[in-house]
Amino acid sequence: MKDWNIIVTALPGIRHQHRLLQGLNLLGEFHPCEFKDVCIGRAENTERFLESVRQAIETGAEWTHDLGRVIPVEQTFLFTPETLEEQLKQAITPFAARIKDGSFYVRLERRGMLGSIMSPEVERAVADFLFTLAENQGKQLHVSFTDADYIVVAETIGNQCGIALITRDMQMRYPFVQPK
Numbered sequence: 001m002k003d004w005n006i007i008v009t010a011l012p013g014i015r016h017q018h019r020l021l022q023g024l025n026l027l028g029e030f031h032p033c034e035f036k037d038v039c040i041g042r043a044e045n046t047e048r049f050l051e052s053v054r055q056a057i058e059t060g061a062e063w064t065h066d067l068g069r070v071i072p073v074e075q076t077f078l079f080t081p082e083t084l085e086e087q088l089k090q091a092i093t094p095f096a097a098r099i100k101d102g103s104f105y106v107r108l109e110r111r112g113m114l115g116s117i118m119s120p121e122v123e124r125a126v127a128d129f130l131f132t133l134a135e136n137q138g139k140q141l142h143v144s145f146t147d148a149d150y151i152v153v154a155e156t157i158g159n160q161c162g163i164a165l166i167t168r169d170m171q172m173r174y175p176f177v178q179p180k
Helices: 016-024 046-058 062-066 084-092 119-136 168-173
Strands: 006-010 029-032 038-042 067-072 075-078 102-109 141-143 150-157 160-167
Touching: 006 016, 016 029, 016 038, 016 062, 046 062, 046 067, 046 168, 062 067, 067 160, 075 084, 084 119, 084 150, 084 160, 102 119, 119 141, 119 150, 160 168
Parallel strands: 102 141, 102 150
Antiparallel strands: 006 038, 006 067, 029 038, 075 160, 150 160
């Protein structure tokens, strides 16, 4: 599998992914993966990439009509169903220092390993862990699935996972940055 720091979904339908990849490859190196309508890629600077996508949408670039969602990931790692939960806890530990008081939730978008990973259970365990970390730092967090200040996102592609901390400000500036 390619090294990636961005995951992009194409709108469902024939040829959307192909047209989307043509546009994305102007901004970085992107490839389809084994899951339908999912592309992974690498951009040297994810913030610059997001800004370029925003500008392409504003100017009506044809390829942006095929864009579903974008998640810029901060770290990727290999996992097994047995190790995913603990690896996620370790990977998100630095997020606690970046989170202030407010609302959050954890979202795991699993692709592959059907029946091996129970996303709601992993999400709950990781959220409990982050809540405890924040509490130990004197921060007050609460879970909110609507209009959260922070979203901890874990995106899996087979046995690889990418993680991100999505802020309210990021979502306001880049409305296409949306966890599922």
